Amino acid sequence: MIRFILLQNRAGKTRLAKxxxxxxxxxxxxxxxxxxxxxANRDPKFTNFVEFKTNKVIYRRYAGLFFxxxxxxxxxxxxxxxxxxxFVEILDHYFxxxxxxxxxxxxxxxxxxxxxxxxxxxxxxxxxxxxxxxLAELDxxxx
Amino acid sequence: xxxRLRELIRAVRQCKTAAEERxxxxxxxxxxxNAFKEQDTTYRHRNVAKLMYIHMLGHPTHFGQMxxxxxxxxxxxxxxxxxxxxxxxxxDERQEVLMLVTNSLKNDLNSRNQYIVGLALCAMGNxxxxxxxxxxxxxxxRLLQSTNSYIRKKAALCAxxxxxxxxEVMESFVERAPTLLTDRHHGVLLCGVTLMMxxxxxxxxxxxxxxxxxxxLCKILRSLLMSGFAPEHDVGGxxxxxxxxxxxxxxxxxxxxxxxxxxxMSDILAQVATNTEANRNAGNAILYEAVQTIMGTESIxxxxxxxxxxxxxxxxxxxxxxxxxxxxxxxKVVAVDTQAVQRHRNTVVDCVKDADVSIRRRALELVYxxxxxxxxxxxxxxxxxxxxxxxxxxxxxxxxKICVLVQRYAPDKQWHLDSLLQVLVQAGAYVKEExxxxxxxxxxxxxELHAYVARSMYRALKAHQEQAELMLVITATWFLGxxxxxxxxxxxxxxxxxxxxxxxxxxxxVSLLEAVLSKSxxxxxxxxxxxxxxxxxxxxxxxxxxxKATIERQTGSTFLEVQARSCEYSKIFGLEAIRAxxxxxxxPLDESTYSRxxxxxxxxxxxxxGPAQAQQAFANGAATKTDDIADLLSMDVxxxxxxxxxxxxxxxxxxxxxxxxxxxxxxxxxxxxAAPAPASMPAQDPLGGLFGSQPTTSAPAMDAFxxxxxxxxxxxSFPITTxxxxxxxxxxxAFTKPPGQPSVTDIEASYTNASAAPVTDFTLQAAVPxxxxxxxxxxxxxxxxxxxxxxxxxxxxxxxxxHGQKPLVxxxxxxxxxxxxxxxxxxxxxxxxxxx
Numbered sequence: 001m002i003r004f005i006l007l008q009n010r011a012g013k014t015r016l017a018k019x020x021x022x023x024x025x026x027x028x029x030x031x032x033x034x035x036x037x038x039x040a041n042r043d044p045k046f047t048n049f050v051e052f053k054t055n056k057v058i059y060r061r062y063a064g065l066f067f068x069x070x071x072x073x074x075x076x077x078x079x080x081x082x083x084x085x086x087f088v089e090i091l092d093h094y095f096x097x098x099x100x101x102x103x104x105x106x107x108x109x110x111x112x113x114x115x116x117x118x119x120x121x122x123x124x125x126x127x128x129x130x131x132x133x134x135l136a137e138l139d140x141x142x143x
Numbered sequence: 144x145x146x147r148l149r150e151l152i153r154a155v156r157q158c159k160t161a162a163e164e165r166x167x168x169x170x171x172x173x174x175x176x177n178a179f180k181e182q183d184t185t186y187r188h189r190n191v192a193k194l195m196y197i198h199m200l201g202h203p204t205h206f207g208q209m210x211x212x213x214x215x216x217x218x219x220x221x222x223x224x225x226x227x228x229x230x231x232x233x234x235d236e237r238q239e240v241l242m243l244v245t246n247s248l249k250n251d252l253n254s255r256n257q258y259i260v261g262l263a264l265c266a267m268g269n270x271x272x273x274x275x276x277x278x279x280x281x282x283x284x285r286l287l288q289s290t291n292s293y294i295r296k297k298a299a300l301c302a303x304x305x306x307x308x309x310x311e312v313m314e315s316f317v318e319r320a321p322t323l324l325t326d327r328h329h330g331v332l333l334c335g336v337t338l339m340m341x342x343x344x345x346x347x348x349x350x351x352x353x354x355x356x357x358x359x360l361c362k363i364l365r366s367l368l369m370s371g372f373a374p375e376h377d378v379g380g381x382x383x384x385x386x387x388x389x390x391x392x393x394x395x396x397x398x399x400x401x402x403x404x405x406x407x408m409s410d411i412l413a414q415v416a417t418n419t420e421a422n423r424n425a426g427n428a429i430l431y432e433a434v435q436t437i438m439g440t441e442s443i444x445x446x447x448x449x450x451x452x453x454x455x456x457x458x459x460x461x462x463x464x465x466x467x468x469x470x471x472x473x474x475k476v477v478a479v480d481t482q483a484v485q486r487h488r489n490t491v492v493d494c495v496k497d498a499d500v501s502i503r504r505r506a507l508e509l510v511y512x513x514x515x516x517x518x519x520x521x522x523x524x525x526x527x528x529x530x531x532x533x534x535x536x537x538x539x540x541x542x543x544k545i546c547v548l549v550q551r552y553a554p555d556k557q558w559h560l561d562s563l564l565q566v567l568v569q570a571g572a573y574v575k576e577e578x579x580x581x582x583x584x585x586x587x588x589x590x591e592l593h594a595y596v597a598r599s600m601y602r603a604l605k606a607h608q609e610q611a612e613l614m615l616v617i618t619a620t621w622f623l624g625x626x627x628x629x630x631x632x633x634x635x636x637x638x639x640x641x642x643x644x645x646x647x648x649x650x651x652x653v654s655l656l657e658a659v660l661s662k663s664x665x666x667x668x669x670x671x672x673x674x675x676x677x678x679x680x681x682x683x684x685x686x687x688x689x690x691k692a693t694i695e696r697q698t699g700s701t702f703l704e705v706q707a708r709s710c711e712y713s714k715i716f717g718l719e720a721i722r723a724x725x726x727x728x729x730x731p732l733d734e735s736t737y738s739r740x741x742x743x744x745x746x747x748x749x750x751x752x753g754p755a756q757a758q759q760a761f762a763n764g765a766a767t768k769t770d771d772i773a774d775l776l777s778m779d780v781x782x783x784x785x786x787x788x789x790x791x792x793x794x795x796x797x798x799x800x801x802x803x804x805x806x807x808x809x810x811x812x813x814x815x816x817a818a819p820a821p822a823s824m825p826a827q828d829p830l831g832g833l834f835g836s837q838p839t840t841s842a843p844a845m846d847a848f849x850x851x852x853x854x855x856x857x858x859x860s861f862p863i864t865t866x867x868x869x870x871x872x873x874x875x876x877a878f879t880k881p882p883g884q885p886s887v888t889d890i891e892a893s894y895t896n897a898s899a900a901p902v903t904d905f906t907l908q909a910a911v912p913x914x915x916x917x918x919x920x921x922x923x924x925x926x927x928x929x930x931x932x933x934x935x936x937x938x939x940x941x942x943x944x945x946h947g948q949k950p951l952v953x954x955x956x957x958x959x960x961x962x963x964x965x966x967x968x969x970x971x972x973x974x975x976x977x978x979x
Contacts, residue, residue: 017199029201046463047466079388082384082385120303122300129375
C-alpha cells in the first residue's frame with residue numbers, strides 16, 4: 001500500500017503531498033524534509049529506491065521535480081516506479097507539456113487527477129485514456 | 144471583495160523572504176476568517192481552495208475546517224468537489240469533526256448523479272474512520288453492483304478500506320469480491336483483485352474459498368499476455384503490467400500452501416516467465432513479481448529453475464534498479480534454495496561495495512544469509528576489506544553483522560580472535576560489549592592461545608594507541624592485565640606460523656598500560672588499565688615497585704572510580720601474604736553457562752545467585768569461602784558456579800585474608816553503612832562493597848569492573864504477583880525483563896487448582912491498551928489437576944511502548960469448567976509491581 005505521495009522541487013519545496021495514513025502536520029513536514037534530503041543528492045545512476053524507516057521510497061526525477069511514493073517493503077518497486085511514470089504522463093497530457101508552474105497554480109487539479117489514479121493508497125485505474133476522458137468530463141460540468 | 148486563488152498564489156510567489164510570505168498569508172488568513180464569519184456563500188469554495196493553499200505552505204488552517212463541511216453539504220458539484228478535497232487535505236480520520244460528515248456522505252453515496260457519488264466514494268476511500276466505515280458499509284456493498292464501471296471500481300477500493308477498518312463487516316464483501324473478476328473493465332478488475340487480497344490478508348480462512356477462482360485469474364492473466372497490442376492499456380508493448388502484477392500477487396497468496404492451486408497456475412506462470420519481454424521496466428516488474436510467486440508457492444522444480452535463472456539475469460543487468468530487486472529476491476530465496484544463490488556469491492560480494500547505499504544494504508543482507516562454515520574465511524575477508532572504506536552510516540550495521548558471523552561460524556579460535564581484533568581496530572566504536580565479553584570467555588578457555596592473545600593485543604594497542612576506540616582499549620588492556628607476563632622474554636612461546644615476533648620488555652608493557660592510565664580520555668579505559676597493572680604487579684615481580692608507585696599516584700586522580708580503586712589497591716600492596724592469591728589468574732569461564740545466560744532473560748537470577756551462594760558458602764565452612772572470595776575478587780559475578788567447581792584453592796590463606804580484610808583497616812575505606820558491620824555479618828557485604836561485585840556499590844563500579852567479564856548490569860527483579868483467585872484456582876505472574884529492552888516484560892503465568900475438583904477447558908486470554916503489544920504463547924495444558932496438582936504455565940510477552948510513562952495493565956478473560964460447569968471471569972490486573 002502507498003503511504004504517501006510527494007511532489008517536491010529540487011530546493012525541497014513541496015508541490016503536492018498526499019497522505020494515505022493519518023499523520024500530524026509536524027510529522028508530515030518532518031517526513032517531507034527527510035525524504036527530500038534522502039533523495040535529492042543521489043546520483044542519477046543509482047537505484048530509484050531508498051529504504052526509509054520501515055518503508056521504502058520509490059522516487060523518480062523529472063526535470064526539477066521529484067516524484068516520490070512511500071510504499072511497503074514487500075511491494076513491487078518496479079511496478080510502482082512504472083506507476084510514477086504513468087502519473088507523470090497523465091499530468092503531461094492534461095496540462096499539455098506540464099511544468100512546475102502548472103502544478104503550482106493548479107494544485108487542486110493535481111489532487112483531482114491523483115484521486116482518479118490512486119485511492120486509499122491503492123492503484124485505481126491504469127488506463128491513461130479512461131482517466132483523461134474522465135477529467136475532461138469533470139472539467140465540463142465544473143464550468 | 145477577496146482576491147482570487149491565482150492572485151494569492153502569485154502574491155506568495157513574489158515574496159522574497161519568509162517573513163514577507165508570513166505577512167501575506169496572515170493578511171489573507173484574516174480575510175478568510177472574516178469571510179467565514181460573515182457566512183459568505185458566493186465565494187466559499189474559492190476561500191476553501193485558498194485555505195488549502197495556505198495549508199500546503201505549512202500555516203495553520205484549523206479555523207476553516209467547518210467551512211469544508213458546509214461545502215460538502217451544498218448542492219452543486221463544484222462546491223462539493225472543493226469541499227471533499229478540503230476534507231481530505233485538511234482533516235484526517237482521527238478528527239472527531241469527521242463524524243459530522245457521515246450524513247452528507249450517505250446522501251451523496253445515494254445521489255443519482257454519478258459524479259457526486261464518485262466524489263463521496265473517493266473521500267470515503269481515502270479518509271473514512273472506523274465508525275464511518277461501519278455506518279456506510281451497506282451503501283458500499285450496494286454500489287459494488289452499480290451498472291457504472293467508474294462507480295464499481297471506486298466502491299471496490301472503498302470496500303478495501305472498510306474491511307481494513309472494521310473486519311467484522313467483511314462477511315458481506317467476501318462473496319461479492321470475486322464477482323468483480325468477471326468485469327471487462329480493467330480498473331474494476333484491478334480494484335477487485337486488491338479487495339480480494341485485503342480480505343485474504345485479514346481472514347486467511349477465505350483463502351480456501353478463493354482458491355476456486357484460480358482458473359479465472361489465470362484466464363485473465365492469459366488474455367492479458369496474449370492480447371497483442373491494446374492501445375488503452377499498453378505500456379511499452381506490454382498490456383496492463385499493473386493488473387498483471389496484481390494478479391500474480393493474488394496468485395501467490397492463493398498458491399501458498401496449496402499444491403492443487405499451485406499446480407493450476409504453473410502453466411500460466413511458466414508462460415509469463417518465458418514470454419515477457421525483459422527490455423523495459425514494465426516487463427521486468429512482471430518478471431520480478433512472477434519470480435516471487437513461483438518461489439512463494441508450491442511450484443515444481445523446473446519452474447523454480449526458471450525463476451532462479453531470471454534472477455541470475457537480473458543480477459547481471461546493468462540497470463541498478465534491476466540488480467536491486469534481484470538482490471532483494473535472492474535474499475528471500477536463499478532459505479529455499481541456498482545452492483542456487485551460492486552460485487552468484489561473487490557478484491553479490493561485489494555489490495556490497497556498490498556506490499549506491501540501497502544496493503549495498505540489500506547485498507549485505509544477502510551475504511549475511513549466504514555465509515556458512517565453508518566460506519566464512521573468504522567472505523569475512525571481503526567484508527573486513529570493505530569495512531575499512533565504508534561510509535560512516537554503514538559501519539554500525541556492517542560491524543555488527545561481521546561480529547555475529549564470526550561468532551557463529553568461526554572455524555577455529557585463533558581465527559575468531561584475529562577477525563574480531565581486526566574489527567576492533569577498524570571499527571571499535573561499533574562493536575558491542577557482548578562481543579568482547581564472548582571473546583574473553585572464548586580465550587580464557589583456550590590456554591594455548593593465552594600467549595598469542597597477549598602478543599596480538601600488545602601489537603594492536605601499541606600500533607593504535609593514539610586513536611584506538613574505547614572497546615579496543617579496554618579489551619586489549621584486560622587481556623594484557625591477565626596474560627601480559629606471557630609477553631616477556633623467556634616466558635614467551637614461539638610465534639605461531641605467519642606471525643611476526645614481538646619484543647617487549649616488562650618496562651614496555653608497563654609503560655603502555657601507564658600511558659592508557661594517564662592519557663585516555665575515557666574513564667572506563669583508565670579503570671581497566673589500573674586493574675590490569677594491579678594484576679601484573681603480582682606476576683611480574685621486577686615491576687612491582689614501579690606499579691606500586693604508579694597506583695599510589697592515582698590516589699589523586701580526578702576520576703572518582705580510579706581514585707577509589709587505587710586507594711584500595713594501594714592497601715593491598717600492604718598485605719604481601721595474600722596479594723599473590725588475591726590477584727591470581729581468572730579461572731576458565733564456563734562457556735555453556737555463559738552462552739545460556741546470554742540467551743536467557745533471567746540473567747538476574749544468575750547475578751542474584753552470587754551473594755546468596757556466598758552466604759550459603761559461609762554456612763558450609765571455610766573450604767568454599769576461597770572460591771567465593773575468588774569470585775568477588777575477580778569481579779565476576781557470573782563465574783560463580785564455574786569457579787565453585789574450578790578446583791581447590793589454598794584454604795587457610797584465604798580465611799586469613801578474609802579475617803584481615805574484615806578486621807583490618809580496610810573496612811575504613813568502605814565508609815557508610817558497611818563500615819560498622821560486625822564481623823559476624825555475611826562477609827560478602829564489605830567485600831562486595833570493596834570490589835564492586837554487589838549492588839551495594841555505586842553503579843559505575845559495577846560497570847567498569849563487572850561488565851567486561853560479568854553479567855549485564857543487574858536488573859530489578861519483580862515479586863511474583865497473584866492476579867486471580869477464585870474457586871480454588873490461582874493465577875500468578877512472574878516477571879522478567881530481557882536485558883537491554885526495558886519496555887518488554889516477559890510474564891510467566893502459572894495456574895494451579897487448590898480445589899478438590901478437576902478443572903478442565905482452562906483458557907486465559909489477555910488484552911492490553913493500544914500502546915502496548917501483546918504476545919501470548921500457548922499454555923502447557925488446559926486441565927488443572929485438583930489439590931494443587933502440577934501447575935500449568937503460559938508465557939506472555941508484553942511490549943509497553945510507553946514504558947516509564949504508563950504502567951503495565953492487563954485485562955484477563957479466564958474461562959474454565961469446574962465439575963462440568965463452565966465459568967467465565969474477567970479481571971482487570973492493575974496491582975502489578977511498579978517499574979514494569
